[in-house]
Amino acid sequence: MRRMLAGVTTAAGIIIGDEILSGKFSDENGPFLIKRLRELGVDLSRLSVVADEMDEISQEVRRCSEAFDLVFTTGGVGPTHDDITLESISRAFNEPLELVPELHRILLARWPDGPPEPALRMARLPRGAELIWEGDTRFPLVKVRNVFIFPGVPYLFRRKFEAACSRWVGQAISTCRIHLHAAEVDIADALSQAQDRWPDVSIGSYPKRNDGVWSVIVTLESRDEKALREAHEYVQDSVPDTTSA
Amino acid sequence: MRRMLAGVTTAAGIIIGDEILSGKFSDENGPFLIKRLRELGVDLSRLSVVADEMDEISQEVRRCSEAFDLVFTTGGVGPTHDDITLESISRAFNEPLELVPELHRILLARWPDGPPEPALRMARLPRGAELIWEGDTRFPLVKVRNVFIFPGVPYLFRRKFEAACSRWVGQAISTCRIHLHAAEVDIADALSQAQDRWPDVSIGSYPKRNDGVWSVIVTLESRDEKALREAHEYVQDSVPDTTSA
Numbered sequence: 001m002r003r004m005l006a007g008v009t010t011a012a013g014i015i016i017g018d019e020i021l022s023g024k025f026s027d028e029n030g031p032f033l034i035k036r037l038r039e040l041g042v043d044l045s046r047l048s049v050v051a052d053e054m055d056e057i058s059q060e061v062r063r064c065s066e067a068f069d070l071v072f073t074t075g076g077v078g079p080t081h082d083d084i085t086l087e088s089i090s091r092a093f094n095e096p097l098e099l100v101p102e103l104h105r106i107l108l109a110r111w112p113d114g115p116p117e118p119a120l121r122m123a124r125l126p127r128g129a130e131l132i133w134e135g136d137t138r139f140p141l142v143k144v145r146n147v148f149i150f151p152g153v154p155y156l157f158r159r160k161f162e163a164a165c166s167r168w169v170g171q172a173i174s175t176c177r178i179h180l181h182a183a184e185v186d187i188a189d190a191l192s193q194a195q196d197r198w199p200d201v202s203i204g205s206y207p208k209r210n211d212g213v214w215s216v217i218v219t220l221e222s223r224d225e226k227a228l229r230e231a232h233e234y235v236q237d238s239v240p241d242t243t244s245a
Numbered sequence: 246m247r248r249m250l251a252g253v254t255t256a257a258g259i260i261i262g263d264e265i266l267s268g269k270f271s272d273e274n275g276p277f278l279i280k281r282l283r284e285l286g287v288d289l290s291r292l293s294v295v296a297d298e299m300d301e302i303s304q305e306v307r308r309c310s311e312a313f314d315l316v317f318t319t320g321g322v323g324p325t326h327d328d329i330t331l332e333s334i335s336r337a338f339n340e341p342l343e344l345v346p347e348l349h350r351i352l353l354a355r356w357p358d359g360p361p362e363p364a365l366r367m368a369r370l371p372r373g374a375e376l377i378w379e380g381d382t383r384f385p386l387v388k389v390r391n392v393f394i395f396p397g398v399p400y401l402f403r404r405k406f407e408a409a410c411s412r413w414v415g416q417a418i419s420t421c422r423i424h425l426h427a428a429e430v431d432i433a434d435a436l437s438q439a440q441d442r443w444p445d446v447s448i449g450s451y452p453k454r455n456d457g458v459w460s461v462i463v464t465l466e467s468r469d470e471k472a473l474r475e476a477h478e479y480v481q482d483s484v485p486d487t488t489s490a
Contacts, residue, residue: 019449021292023283024420024464026276030294038268046301047266048293049275052449056291079430080450081437118433155454175269185324188363192326204264204297205325209400219269 008223009170011037012046012064016057016075016085017152020049028154029074036161041170041223042070052076057088065092065147070168072161075152077142079118086125089144095126102131106138135163175221176232182240184216190238191218198231200224253468254415256282257291257309261302261320261330262397265294273399274319281406286415286468287315297321302333310337310391315413317406320397322387324363331370334389340371347376351383380408420466421477427485429461435483436463443476445469 013033019025030047037044045068050056057076064071076085090097103123107115115123122139131140141160142149148164150157180187184207195203201222208215218235222228258278264270275292282289290313295301302321309316321330335342348368352360360368367384376385386405387394393409395402425432429452440448446467453460463480467473 017449018447019451019464021279021289022418022447022466023279024449024466025451031271034266034268044266045296046293048291051290078450078452080433081440082449116430116434118437119430153452153454173267185361185364188325189361192363195326202263202267204262204269204327205323206264206270207323207398209398219264221267221269 009042009070009168010045010068011042011070011072011168012068013037013044013048014057014060014064014071014073015047015049015152016052016073017049018052018082021051029150029152029157032154032158032161033072033074036165037168038173040165040168041172042168043170052082052084054084054088054091057085058092061089061147062092065145069146071147072150073147074150074157077122077149077151079121083121085149086121086142089147089149090126093126093128093145095128095144097124098127099123100125100129100131103139132164135160137163171223173221173223174225174228175219176228178218178220178232178235178239180216180218180239182216183214187216187218187239190235193238194231194235197234198222198227200227201231203231203235254287254315254413255290255313256287256315256317256413257313258282258289258293259302259305259309259316259318260292260294260397261297261318262294263297263327266296274395274397274402277399277403277406278317278319281410282413283418285410285413286417287413288415297327297329299329299333299336302330303337306334306392307337314391316392317395318392319395319402322367322394322396324366328366330394331366331387334392334394335371338371338373338390340373340389342369343372344368345370345374345376348384377409380405382408416468418466418468419470419473420464421473423463423465423477423480423484425461425463425484427461428459432461432463432484435480438483439476439480442479443467443472445472446476448476448480 015027015030020027048060050060076083100123107119107123125142126144130143133140141164150160184205191203191205201220204219206217208217220231260272260275265272293305295305321328345368352364352368370387371389375388378385386409395405429450436448436450446465449464451462453462465476
């Protein structure tokens with residue numbers, strides 16, 4: 001069970017795009033976010049894939065922005081009709097879209113006679129948006145309140161994320177695993193007692209089936225190394241037939 | 246952009262588990278649900294991964310149950326302290342947990358002197374729960390209102406899903422793709438016009454980078470074959486340099 005700890009940075013990821021929900025493309029951005037936030041020591045508390053629907057996006061952004069420290073969105077920021085992330089975030093925070101002069105200048109460099117309307121869509125941001133220029137991408141990363149707005153193309157998302165990620169470094173999390181040849185029901189009491197005794201350690205138990213044989217993987221994790229060690233020893237001593245992994 | 250069509254079944258998936266958000270295990274159930282619901286002709290409208298937190302789960306279940314026809318949850322139904330899905334759903338619908346005699350009997354067969362408390366947790370369901378006995382699993386699939394409650398272990402989830410899936414068959418969706426060697430900004434107007442003209446066709450456009458070269462994949466999909474064919478032809482004729490795939 002996850003514990004919300006003082007001083008711990010929490011985050012939500014919002015993957016925007018029908019193409020994921022319909023199975024046309026498999027989601028690469030969610031797994032990347034899970035992996036990198038973990039490495040950075042940030043607690044990902046929620047990850048959702050939402051459709052290209054204004055209400056869905058704006059409600060999800062508003063809820064996550066209120067509940068968590070950081071929100072990462074990917075997708076829906078290009079020039080086509082199905083790119084409605086900026087408009088949805090504008091609606092979520094009631095901050096109207098405004099043409100941003102710095103972005104307009106980038107477009108004018110390419111279209112000196114005036115950028116076409118689809119391109120202009122990318123230069124209109126919710127009022128109060130910040131531009132983050134780290135990295136060598138042509139367009140900056142956009143931030144509105146605590147929401148970082150990334151493109152959905154995995155290559156661009158990863159590049160922009162890596163360029164800016166030093167700002168999200170949190171406190172490292174340590175993990176250990178115990179592989180048990182036991183039924184979950186027979187170890188439930190011991191795990192429950194360990195969880196009560198070391199509330200800062202997250203303890204999880206996951207049955208696994210391999211070649212028709214069931215076993216259980218118990219995971220313990222914490223930012224408190226001492227508590228983690230103690231809980232690990234306690235669990236090992238109080239459950240049957242353990243093989244640490 | 247997704248269109249909500251009359252007569253179309255919509256669904257939400259809720260993957261419950263810290264182990265996914267923390268990257269300890271990668272999510273197999275979300276991708277399975279995406280693939281199978283698509284094959285069944287059901288519109289997956291939302292997929293979320295939520296933590297093992299009572300409020301998170303119960304709020305997500307309540308919201309999805311109201312907004313969509315079907316809700317599928319996976320995870321959090323075992324006997325250990327971090328298995329809180331049934332209790333969270335009980336809270337979402339304000340239906341107290343009650344020991345279900347049919348499930349109690351299953352447990353008594355294994356523990357004639359009385360099942361241990363962790364096992365009993367799995368036999369207490371929100372009031373009004375239905376049991377679905379399809380398939381040869383020891384425990385039935387549990388349904389509360391429009392929410393189908395699956396175990397998180399991928400092997401068990403898939404098995405229970407396949408056993409019950411005939412009840413979710415919807416109307417098939419057809420898809421086609423056009424691979425364009427063009428910039429998204431140059432085709433945006435044509436796609437937008439096609440979308441306005443054929444509202445029952447979902448049109449998406451996805452930039453792709455391969456060996457440093459950008460291209461765009463345009464996808465069209467619909468339950469209306471005629472509209473799909475017309476929109477496909479229109480897009481092919483009105484954008485530059487197309488290679489159908």
